Amino acid sequence: MNVTLAxxxxxxxxxxxxxxxxxxxxxxxxxxxxxxxxxxxPELSLTGYVLQDLVPAVARRPxxxxxxxxxxxxxxxxxxxxxxxVEEDPRHRFYIAHAYLSQGEIVHIHRKVHLPTYTLFDEKxxxxxxxxxxxxxxxFGRLGMLICEDFWHISSPYLLWxxxxxxxxxxxxxxxxxxxxxxxxxxxxxxxxxxxxxxLLTVFVAHTNRVGFEDGLKFWGGATVYDPDGTxxxxxxxxxxxxxxxxLDLEQLRRTRTRLPLLRDxxxxxxxxxxxxxxxxx
Amino acid sequence: MIDLSINPxxxxxxxxxxxxxxxxxxxYTKAVVNLSGGLDSAVSCLLAVEALGAENVLALRLPYKxxxxxxxxxxxxxxxQTGCRSLTLPxxxxxxPLLERFPEMTPVRKGNIMARMRMIxxxxxxxxxxxxxxxxxxxxxxxxxxxxxxxxxxxxxxPIGDLYKTQVRQxxxxxxxxxxxxxxxxxxxxxxxxxxxxxxxxxxxxxxQLLFLIVDQRYRPEECVEAGFDEAFVHRVIERxxxxxxxxxxxxxxxxxxxxxxxDFLYLRDWGT
Numbered sequence: 001m002n003v004t005l006a007x008x009x010x011x012x013x014x015x016x017x018x019x020x021x022x023x024x025x026x027x028x029x030x031x032x033x034x035x036x037x038x039x040x041x042p043e044l045s046l047t048g049y050v051l052q053d054l055v056p057a058v059a060r061r062p063x064x065x066x067x068x069x070x071x072x073x074x075x076x077x078x079x080x081x082x083x084x085x086v087e088e089d090p091r092h093r094f095y096i097a098h099a100y101l102s103q104g105e106i107v108h109i110h111r112k113v114h115l116p117t118y119t120l121f122d123e124k125x126x127x128x129x130x131x132x133x134x135x136x137x138x139x140f141g142r143l144g145m146l147i148c149e150d151f152w153h154i155s156s157p158y159l160l161w162x163x164x165x166x167x168x169x170x171x172x173x174x175x176x177x178x179x180x181x182x183x184x185x186x187x188x189x190x191x192x193x194x195x196x197x198x199x200l201l202t203v204f205v206a207h208t209n210r211v212g213f214e215d216g217l218k219f220w221g222g223a224t225v226y227d228p229d230g231t232x233x234x235x236x237x238x239x240x241x242x243x244x245x246x247x248l249d250l251e252q253l254r255r256t257r258t259r260l261p262l263l264r265d266x267x268x269x270x271x272x273x274x275x276x277x278x279x280x281x282x
Numbered sequence: 283m284i285d286l287s288i289n290p291x292x293x294x295x296x297x298x299x300x301x302x303x304x305x306x307x308x309x310y311t312k313a314v315v316n317l318s319g320g321l322d323s324a325v326s327c328l329l330a331v332e333a334l335g336a337e338n339v340l341a342l343r344l345p346y347k348x349x350x351x352x353x354x355x356x357x358x359x360x361x362x363q364t365g366c367r368s369l370t371l372p373x374x375x376x377x378x379p380l381l382e383r384f385p386e387m388t389p390v391r392k393g394n395i396m397a398r399m400r401m402i403x404x405x406x407x408x409x410x411x412x413x414x415x416x417x418x419x420x421x422x423x424x425x426x427x428x429x430x431x432x433x434x435x436x437x438x439x440x441p442i443g444d445l446y447k448t449q450v451r452q453x454x455x456x457x458x459x460x461x462x463x464x465x466x467x468x469x470x471x472x473x474x475x476x477x478x479x480x481x482x483x484x485x486x487x488x489x490x491q492l493l494f495l496i497v498d499q500r501y502r503p504e505e506c507v508e509a510g511f512d513e514a515f516v517h518r519v520i521e522r523x524x525x526x527x528x529x530x531x532x533x534x535x536x537x538x539x540x541x542x543x544x545x546d547f548l549y550l551r552d553w554g555t
Binding site: 015016052213 | 546
């Protein structure tokens with residue numbers, strides 16, 4: 001089966017959800033007319049990133065009667081949408097979340113597990129961490145979602161892999177740092193990581209990232225899709241808003257894993273044994 | 283080897299985008315820059331012109347009677363290079379009545395008054411021209427506090443504030459800033475013969491390398507000494523950075539209520555844009 005994946009790299013209006021929603025819907029229309037099956041947006045695509053005290057003002061319960069989700073779910077009749085937002089739980093905790101919407105349903109929500117709170121980051125001051133990493137089934141196979149700092153922890157993609165994910169959808173709002181290289185420093189680090197995960201896990205890895213500025217922070221775009229061999233299938237431009245399309249031949253999973261049976265030979269029982277020993281603290 | 287080299291093409295692109303974004307997102311299309319004739323303001327001016335177009339940038343030349351004649355000429359080179367709008371307004375007759383009121387006034391006081399008069403004019407022209415004031419302070423002077431509070435440090439946005447002086451020089455070369463400006467010793471030009479390096483007591487080359495270790499690389503003082511810096515110099519610079527923290531922050535507000543601006547009322551400047 002072939003899946004056409006569209007990656008949106010967008011600028012957002014900080015805290016203006018209506019303006020951001022309209023951009024999502026316009027891009028969904030464009031992606032759909034280009035034949036996309038899935039459209040992936042960056043981290044906090046509906047709200048903007050450095051929210052600080054805006055967090056409670058933009059937080060949503062992802063429900064079919066929420067006007068924002070209603071519009072997105074309607075569009076998800078055409079193509080699957082993967083969008084970033086702030087989720088409020090029934091007890092009023094706020095999470096950075098990504099929702100997978102398909103055919104009018106909320107299929108899965110991932111709450112960001114690792115909240116960076118160091119140097120320029122201050123997420124834990126405002127937000128609660130998620131406490132699960134689960135793969136989920138879609139009409140295109142079993143997928144996993146990770147949000148930015150999540151994929152800087154090697155255990156996150158590893159767990160999704162063992163849970164059956166064959167396509168990892170990664171989203172970021174990555175502020176650029178480093179001005180010595182060809183591209184802004186953080187871009188090279190993330191691209192290396194995406195390629196490495198694709199190769200080590202023999203899965204498809206798609207990543208998209210914000211563009212634009214929030215105060216002095218610069219988000220660099222540069223969406224990428226790697227196949228299970230670690231081959232770059234598509235790449236978006238740096239710094240500009242754009243929609244990048246990639247054609248995923250899911251049969252590549254079989255071809256790669258026949259040649260390179262890393263999944264077959266992985267030993268999660270051994271990992272569990274050693275983790276249990278390490279975590280016993282004796 | 284402490285390497286402060288940058289990719290000037292990348293930095294140029296980022297800063298042009300930054301200026302364009304920060305100016306236009308709040309509904310403006312124009313900028314005002316105080317053009318001193320020195321390197322930093324030349325760089326800010328060129329970047330602003332590249333971001334907004336020459337007709338949308340107003341460069342101000344605001345000489346005092348003791349200002350070096352070179353300053354006006356060097357600023358003219360930038361006006362010629364960019365083709366941006368300009369206004370030349372001597373500040374002598376504006377500051378002189380105040381200086382005369384205090385005959386014992388020190389050069390530092392006089393220099394501060396001149397810097398603040400230039401700020402007043404920049405902000406007045408900001409209103410008259412309808413442009414945001416683009417700052418010209420580099421990372422070295424911000425860290426060392428080598429700046430007049432509410433004077434040359436006042437601006438709406440600062441494209442070059444994360445570049446050390448020696449890095450601004452690299453960017454200036456890429457922007458093809460005339461050699462006369464690149465080659466002359468940096469000076470606030472507040473009194474005759476003043477140079478930054480003379481006043482600070484060290485060169486930008488030296489202090490940039492040290493600041494890079496302390497600030498960017500998070501070296502401890504003793505590690506800087508091990509890396510070859512004089513111990514007294516290391517401590518003098520660290521102390522100077524600490525003492526000038528007040529210039530880098532808005533003034534503290536006494537916290538009285540449950541929600542106070544600056545402490546727990548936290549929003550970006552770019553809120554809603």
